Amino acid sequence: MxxxxxxxxxxxxxxxxxxxxxxxxxxxxxxxxxxxxxxxxxxxxxxxNFIARSLVNQSTSVIGVVFPSSGDTAFQNPFFTEVLRAISEGAHDEKFGIQLTTGKTEEEILNDVVQMVQGKRVDGLILLYSRQDDPIIDYLLEQNIPFVLVGQPTSKPDHITYVDNDNCLAAKEGTEGLIHLNHKKIAFIGGVNGLMVTNKRLAGYKQALKEANIPIQEDYIIFDDFLIEGGKHAVEKLLALKELPTAVLVTDDLMAMGVMQSLNEEGLRIPEDVAILSFNNTIFSVLSNPPLSSVDIHIFDLGLEAISQLVKRIKNPEEPVSHSIIPYEIVIRSSC
CATH class of the missing domain: 1.10.260.40 (lambda repressor-like DNA-binding domains)
Known part of the structure; x- marks a missing residue:
């Protein structure tokens, strides 16, 4: 019995x-x-019996985690596996389960979120991205369900709890470092255009060039997916230009791996011909050849802070909105 x-x-x-x-x-x-x-x-x-307790308490003890794209693509990037590891650890400590979205399109992701909320499957949600004009944000605010954004919102910051780095300043300092190494032809390879992380890092890159009186060349600014293939596609576009940049700021280590592979295939040396500075400081930055200079944004800390803030809001609906900025550091290795 x-x-x-x-x-x-x-x-x-x-x-x-x-x-x-x-x-x-x-x-x-x-x-x-x-x-x-x-x-x-x-x-x-x-x-x-947590199911029975949930019926009594009107609580699921489950949080939803929303990815910017389908799981099979997102899990190729170590940023998402590392931030999810932190969220899982924090959720376990607080005795919460996790439900992930699996939508492949923005419409499918929104439908997943609506089903989570309307079906009362979760007590709150963490969005692992921030993009412009995201209907999910408007929907969650309308439903008054606790949620935390990993990234800075494009609007209504006074109504949204978020966790982020100072991506603009990090990109500015990274670009200034390349300028200090006497680079004046510096390209920017960003992720999907419209994501706030891309927009903020692009703004920092442009600000550094402007303050150094270096003209901004729009054909040196390229957007693609946060994947190895995205980095390769970006290099194809750069190679088609009359003048190849001598340095590249890449907004993601996985993309940087594609950049390095394509440059090596073209017989270009790193950093002698093209210097590279990337973001995230994942395992790829250590294992690449040469080792990759990268901005450490402390991914694990981002995830832990996100789950901590969400649990606070679930336990106390009156918890005030908070904005957490996780520090970063630029780790210099052989790629620049």
Missing amino acids: AVTIRDVADATNVSPSTVSRVISDNPRISQKTKEKVRLAMKELGYHP
């Missing part, structure tokens, strides 16, 4: 309601009582 809350209560000389409060980690229960009850639960083999 399955062990019940009553069995745990009898074994610890507390009421069933106290056991229930220990399970939900109620702050009104003393640490000593929590430890006693949890030890009894472990010894008796008691496992809470």
